[in-house]
Structure formats: C-alpha cells, structure tokens
Amino acid sequence: MAGFGNALRLSSEFIAGVAVGAGLGWFIDRMAGTSPWGLIIFLLLGFGAGVLNVLRSAGQIAEFGAKPPAGGKGSDRK
Template sequence: MTGDRDDSLEQRRKDLSAKLAERAKGEAVGKARESRSEESRKGMALGLKISSEFIAAIAVGAVLGYVVDRFAGTTPWGMIILLLLGFCAGVLNVMRSLGVVAQPGPLRPGDRKDDR
C-alpha cells in the first residue's frame, strides 16, 4: 500500500515539475516579447519627439516671420529669413536629440560643476 502511495506521490511530483518547467518557459517567452515591444515603444516615442521638435521650430520661425513682416512692412523677407532660421534651428534640435551634436556647454569657465 505504501509502495502505491509513494509511486503516486512520485508521479504527481514529476507532473508538477513538468508543469512548472512549461510555465517558466512560457514566462521567458513573454518577457522576451515584452522587451521587444518596449524597444518599439521607445523608438516610437523618440520619433514623435524629434518630429514635433522639428515642426515646432519651423512653425515658430514662420509665425515670427509673419509678425515681423506685418509690423515692419518687409513683406516677403522677414518670413523667408525667419523660416530658414527656424528650419536650421529644427535641424540643430534633431541633431542634438540624436546625440550627433553636443549639448551647449557653460557660458563661463567657472560655471562648470566639476570645478568646485
């Protein structure tokens, strides 16, 4: 009687071990899938940030150019010049966001944090 009971317990232990191994494998697959989707979300967020910075810089340049033209009476030139400056500022912001161009440094040599 105890032999049957021991065999039954051993079989149940093996079944439980198999189920736990299967569940661990499923969790590993789920974690890998989640990490891939997180990478995708990070890329989408970066793309939206960069595109919005670029479009905002051009829009600000256009609006400022329009305002200058209205008040100064230099009808096409203020818009053209400030629109081009806005485009250049947008490109610079995109390059800074991507790390191609370094962030602006301190204005004076004594302003650095590591000099203290």
C-alpha cells in the same frame, strides 16, 4: 514602441522650430511691412534651429560648452 515615441518627439521638435520661425517672420512682416523677406529669413532660421534641436536630442552633437571626456584626443597623457 519606444522608437515610435522617440520619432514622434524628434519630429515635433523639428516642426515646432519651423513653425515658430515662420510665425515670427510673418509677425515681423506685418509690423514692418517688409513682406515676404521677414518670413523667408525667419523660416530658414527656424529650419536651422529645428535641425539643430533634432541633432541635439538624438545625441549626434554635444551641447554647447560641454567638456570632452577625459583621456580622449588632445590629452597630454603618454
């Protein structure tokens, strides 16, 4: 059951990123009259943000600014 909850959380984070991007793009198109370019650009940005959020939540990539573990690659120990 924990795996199902994790999958639901990850999928909702991805869908939220895409939906927010599409909503912002639609709003900008309405205000600026640039249809459909704002929607296309922000939909792609939302897709990228959704993928990035899923990868962060799944632990596949480190948080920005996180320090690497001590003694790993690049260490000056001999």
